[in-house]
Amino acid sequence: MxxxxxxxxxxxxxxxxxxxxxxxxxxxxxxxxxxxxKADQSASAGGSSVQQSEEFTEQLSTDSAAESEAESTEEPATRIITDSTGRDVEIPSRVESIVCVGVGALRYSCYMDAAGLVVGVEDYEVKEGMSRLYNYVNFDKFKDLPVTGTNGEPNIEEIITAGPQVIVMSSYASADADDLQAKSGIPVVMVPGSDTTLDDNAYETIRIMGELYGKEDRAQELTAYLKGIQKDLDDRTADIPEEDKPSVYVAGVSFKGAHGFEGTEAYYGPFELIHANNLANTTDQTGAFDIDLEQVLTWDPEIIFLDFNGMSLINEDYADNPDYYQNLTAVKEGKVYSQISFRSSASNLETALADAYYAACIMYPEQFSDIDPVEKAGEIFTALLGTNPYEDLKEAGYEFRQITIGE
Missing domain, CATH: 1.20.5 (Single alpha-helices involved in coiled-coils or other helix-helix interfaces)
Incomplete structure (x- = not known):
């Protein structure tokens, strides 16, 4: 048991x-x-940590590269421009405000579509001037701006108050660029300006302004257009034999004020562009001058052109001495025509070119049979000024037409 x-x-x-x-x-x-x-989890966690570390390092590298690229593409605050006198001037990378000093600086700035940058003007620019079309079409921009100078003489205090980033000064100004820059503390860029129709100075002014305003495309476009105008006029007229060219005389030309029938010009810009037989070129004069009226009778030009700026003086003289004018063949035959005044504070390029085409249509009707001078004027005005004020000129009495002296 x-x-x-x-x-x-x-x-x-x-x-x-x-x-x-x-x-x-x-x-x-x-x-x-x-x-x-746990080992598997630890291994997995370790692998995840390594992966996360690698991804973080890669992101840091990417961010650093992006920052470096941003730094390398960031626009510098200033740049250097060489002006027409060879001065190297430090200016802002983007010029957003200017004051123009001297004849031609504001005019060509308007041609360059830079009127909106202007923060001060010379005294005559606050008065509307149809003989200065760049002023006329931009007058609403200019009329209330501070006056920063008078006829090429800068008012430094007013310029400083206006606060432009750059002063643009033409060779016609009375100031010294370095002195103005030192006294104002504002960069001064010189441009040559031009007192004729189309010359190297005109193209150089456009080129410098294109660089200054960051408008290189506009400078190239404008240069190409103007050179095309020159070529067109030259191609149509350069080979016309001298014996086939009518003799011409231009009167009423303005220089230092208005002049009557005696006011003429040797190498008159619009005539030079079309190789005209300008009787004033046979004198020993250059530029505008007063001629002995008896010499005009002796020449007895086939065609006479009258600048509207001198018309009132010419009509007054006609009233006192009608026989003089009636002895001129061109007057008797009705071959007296207009020129729209282009010289006001030096040459206004758009009007001078339009005058050249109109004069060419009168002198050489065969070579210019395809040109309507009024339409051509509108094209030129629009190309240079961005608008066509021809109808405004016409309403004010400035137009291309035949003229009867005394009326």
């Missing part, structure tokens, strides 16, 4: 050992799995 109980007890112990062993094995297995999972 006792032995039976012992055997039963032993069997119970063995069974318990098996159960305990199974429990231990299970715990060990679970621990091993847990360790394996």
């Amino acid at each position: 006792v032995n039976h109980r012992r055997r039963a007890c032993n069997r119970g112990r063995k069974k318990m050992k098996k159960i305990v062993s199974m429990i231990v094995v299970s715990i060990m297995a679970m621990s091993l799995c847990a360790c394996t999972d």
